[in-house]
Amino acid sequence: MKKAKDQKKNCLSKDNKGMGTVEVILIIVVLIGLVLIFKTQVQQLVNNVFQKIAVDSSVILA
Numbered sequence: 001m002k003k004a005k006d007q008k009k010n011c012l013s014k015d016n017k018g019m020g021t022v023e024v025i026l027i028i029v030v031l032i033g034l035v036l037i038f039k040t041q042v043q044q045l046v047n048n049v050f051q052k053i054a055v056d057s058s059v060i061l062a
């Protein structure tokens with residue numbers, strides 16, 4: 001009886017092939033959710049950064 005339990009335990013502990021896929025999918029879902037929640041803030045931040053880059057580059061090139 002104990003031998004069967006040990007074999008089952010070993011089988012379950014060694015079979016983790018799908019864990020990486022599930023973890024990656026969960027991370028992607030969370031990232032997409034965050035992007036959807038903070039979409040306007042991210043857009044404003046990116047626009048501000050690019051505007052500052054454009055202003056600073058025009059000062060350097062002038």
